[in-house]
Amino acid sequence: MNHVAHKDYAGAKLGMWLFLFTELLLFGGLFLLYSAYLSRYPHEFAAAGRDMHVGFGTLNTVILITSSLLAAMAVTAIQRNERRNVLFFLGGTLLCAITFLFNKYLEWSAEIGNGIYPGSPRLIKGPPGESVFYSLYYLTVGLHGLHVLIGGTLLAVVAVRVKRGTVHAGDFVLLENGALYWHLVDLVWIFIFPLYYLIL
Amino acid sequence: MTTDQLTTPSSFWNDTGKTGIASWIFSTDHKRIGLLYFYSTFGFFLVGVLLGLLLRLELIAPGRTIMGPETYNATFTVHGVVMIFLFIIPGMPGAFGNLIMPIQIGARDVAFPRLNLFSWWLYVIGAVIVLTSLFTGGGPPDTGWTFYVPFSARTGTNVSLAVLGVFTVGFSSILTGLNFVTTIHRLRAEGMTWGRLPLFVWSIYATAWVQILATPILGITLVLIMAERILGAGLFDPGRGGDPIMYQHLFWIYSHPAVYIMILPAMGVISDVIPVFARKPVFGYKMIAFSSIAIAAAGSLVWGHHMFTSGMSDTAILVFSFLTFIVAIPSAIKVFNWVSTLYKGSISLEAPMLFALSFILLFSIGGLTGLILGAAATNIHVHDTDFVVGHFHYVMFGGTGFAFFSAMHYWLPKFYGRKYAEKPAIVAWALMFTGFNILYFSMMVLGLKGMPRRYYDYLPEFAPLNLVATIGSWILAAGLIVMLVNLFRGLFWGEPVGSNPWGGATLEWSIPTPPPTENFEEEPVVTHGPYDYTKAGVP
Ligand code: HEM
Ligand SMILES: [Cu+2]
Numbered sequence A: 001m002n003h004v005a006h007k008d009y010a011g012a013k014l015g016m017w018l019f020l021f022t023e024l025l026l027f028g029g030l031f032l033l034y035s036a037y038l039s040r041y042p043h044e045f046a047a048a049g050r051d052m053h054v055g056f057g058t059l060n061t062v063i064l065i066t067s068s069l070l071a072a073m074a075v076t077a078i079q080r081n082e083r084r085n086v087l088f089f090l091g092g093t094l095l096c097a098i099t100f101l102f103n104k105y106l107e108w109s110a111e112i113g114n115g116i117y118p119g120s121p122r123l124i125k126g127p128p129g130e131s132v133f134y135s136l137y138y139l140t141v142g143l144h145g146l147h148v149l150i151g152g153t154l155l156a157v158v159a160v161r162v163k164r165g166t167v168h169a170g171d172f173v174l175l176e177n178g179a180l181y182w183h184l185v186d187l188v189w190i191f192i193f194p195l196y197y198l199i200l
Numbered sequence B: 001m002t003t004d005q006l007t008t009p010s011s012f013w014n015d016t017g018k019t020g021i022a023s024w025i026f027s028t029d030h031k032r033i034g035l036l037y038f039y040s041t042f043g044f045f046l047v048g049v050l051l052g053l054l055l056r057l058e059l060i061a062p063g064r065t066i067m068g069p070e071t072y073n074a075t076f077t078v079h080g081v082v083m084i085f086l087f088i089i090p091g092m093p094g095a096f097g098n099l100i101m102p103i104q105i106g107a108r109d110v111a112f113p114r115l116n117l118f119s120w121w122l123y124v125i126g127a128v129i130v131l132t133s134l135f136t137g138g139g140p141p142d143t144g145w146t147f148y149v150p151f152s153a154r155t156g157t158n159v160s161l162a163v164l165g166v167f168t169v170g171f172s173s174i175l176t177g178l179n180f181v182t183t184i185h186r187l188r189a190e191g192m193t194w195g196r197l198p199l200f201v202w203s204i205y206a207t208a209w210v211q212i213l214a215t216p217i218l219g220i221t222l223v224l225i226m227a228e229r230i231l232g233a234g235l236f237d238p239g240r241g242g243d244p245i246m247y248q249h250l251f252w253i254y255s256h257p258a259v260y261i262m263i264l265p266a267m268g269v270i271s272d273v274i275p276v277f278a279r280k281p282v283f284g285y286k287m288i289a290f291s292s293i294a295i296a297a298a299g300s301l302v303w304g305h306h307m308f309t310s311g312m313s314d315t316a317i318l319v320f321s322f323l324t325f326i327v328a329i330p331s332a333i334k335v336f337n338w339v340s341t342l343y344k345g346s347i348s349l350e351a352p353m354l355f356a357l358s359f360i361l362l363f364s365i366g367g368l369t370g371l372i373l374g375a376a377a378t379n380i381h382v383h384d385t386d387f388v389v390g391h392f393h394y395v396m397f398g399g400t401g402f403a404f405f406s407a408m409h410y411w412l413p414k415f416y417g418r419k420y421a422e423k424p425a426i427v428a429w430a431l432m433f434t435g436f437n438i439l440y441f442s443m444m445v446l447g448l449k450g451m452p453r454r455y456y457d458y459l460p461e462f463a464p465l466n467l468v469a470t471i472g473s474w475i476l477a478a479g480l481i482v483m484l485v486n487l488f489r490g491l492f493w494g495e496p497v498g499s500n501p502w503g504g505a506t507l508e509w510s511i512p513t514p515p516p517t518e519n520f521e522e523e524p525v526v527t528h529g530p531y532d533y534t535k536a537g538v539p
Helices: A009-040 A042-050 A054-079 A083-113 A121-125 A128-164 A173-198 B030-058 B069-104 B113-135 B159-186 B199-231 B244-278 B285-301 B314-342 B351-374 B376-382 B386-416 B422-449 B460-493
Strands: none
Touching: A009 A042, A009 A128, A009 A173, A009 B159, A009 B199, A009 B244, A042 A128, A054 A083, A054 A173, A083 A128, A121 A128, A128 A173, A128 B199, B030 B069, B030 B113, B030 B386, B030 B460, B069 B113, B069 B159, B069 B199, B069 B244, B069 B386, B113 B159, B159 B199, B199 B244, B199 B285, B244 B285, B244 B314, B244 B351, B244 B386, B285 B314, B314 B351, B314 B376, B351 B376, B351 B386, B351 B422, B386 B422, B386 B460, B422 B460
């Protein structure tokens, strides 16, 4: 029997929004722990927060915001049927994603070099709140990094489809959803950055 | 009808591009996926029952009977994990939500059919991971299904892998939830207004929201257990500044709402079955629909009642206790509405109805004993005793389990075109109902007397009731066997049934039996409410 191929745009977007919501809740659990432990160890958190590499954090924030802008521009471009621009903007987004991860790698290497990682001897000897802070930091940022990886892969797949012409001005919900996902990755970072690098 | 109806080309059994096993495990038809879910979850139910019977056998007399303490710990853990994560949470939405909900709203399929198939695959992969954890590494987990730290962070058994499996199954549950919410918003047929949704659909809708909103918290909690074990994160380790209570909060923020994932669809089944067999429109449609949403909402705020003895502040205990009592209100609204539906109905006691009626009784017992646990003072007395075990089996088995059996007798004939025999079904029901009460009522009494849960051994004064409970478990198991033999004999070789054997007025009874692949020849235009029996059989 022939299935009438019908695409429900509103449905596809509703589904994506619901999914993004579950992602926020996933991080929500970690933010919940953060707030509970912050109220228990305000001083240790502040001391540990001051040792964070604000430079890396700021750079990565700028990179992610730029990438989000590029992703949004890709969506606009596909509506105008400018395929080359779409690919250009998506490429830019991916480049940002890779730079972000590379920065994270440098930052984590520096931290680990200083003996700061979950379960490290230095943290075990230090004050309890410090160990909690860094464990939460590694888990939250690690989970976020995983999302950067997933989002980047998703956008790469979309780019291939755009190139092949299966995602085009008449049917671009995949690109739109991919960009939405990328904005979520950005949004989560916008919370992580001040919580760990700035306000303490 | 005859066998040829089963082989009509348009039936979903025949009409597919693929052949053999691939036409099932790669099918995107919601009916085939529903049956896949049915067989896989029900298979795990039977595994769980077997483990439960072993637990009861060990407890038949004091001292070691068939297993030692370590094996007992592993057995109740695996029993709990299998029953909760592999049967009861995915079971109702996955099996009957998939089979029935799209037809009841007049849709051809769910909103994202391929995602639906992917959800089932995730479920299977998760289940395989859980099974692998039993036979590899340090052996089956022994933490209880709650995976409480610090024990779960330290035990040498294969907790990490089991937790990964549960995580995967949880992901599948999220995807099912968002698929169903989107389906119900986007794919209702013309004329299928929100006020005409069958109550089963309302309950699936409420359940889907809980799946979406609560499961991610379980996900992150399980990730944290793995982080504790693999990375030594120390977030729950008091020696390193962490706090085990934090784990309990996170766990129950999901797992209390999860009990509504278990019970809400069951309530939906009951709300659909009772009016059909009372030959009367349901009483208080709006209140039943609204109370599903109210339960889902209020149930998100009561998780602390699992932690009264864990060291919370008195204020927190009072607030959680109070909120727990609030949830009882919408649940009671449902019970009163079902009973009012029965009032002056012309009741026909066929198997689906018997299971539905016993649901009302058993769920009421489970719910009321829940209030004993929800009241802070009495909770201290019965916490972690067999009273708790009795209580939640009344809700989960007496409630959802019996509703599942009701749904099997009520809806599966629609998909197989054949029906079980009535008399053995009633015998099976009677055995199960009797055995069930002997088993779990004894356990509740034992708990009140002080018998702790999760112990393989006990003091001699608990021996008589434990013996009674174990005998009850055998009666229950006997009933289960009769039911299964009768049901499946009937579905494959029994009396053929027509398109509307029960005289129901919801949409699934207006299409041929078994349903065609696309459900509806042409898109239906719904002209009446789901319980308007004067118009039974037409959309
Ligand atoms: C014939 C059927 C069943 C029997 C004989 C049975 C028996 C038992 C027993 C004796 C225990 C207590 C272990 C202990 O605390 O010492 C137990 C625990 C439990 N049962 Fe069942 N059960 C059955 C069916 C079910 C069903 C249908 C469900 C849920 C859908 C279920 C869910 C659980 C859970 C969650 C636990 C707690 C495990 C833990 O403490 O971690 N059981 N069962
Ligand atoms: Cu609860």
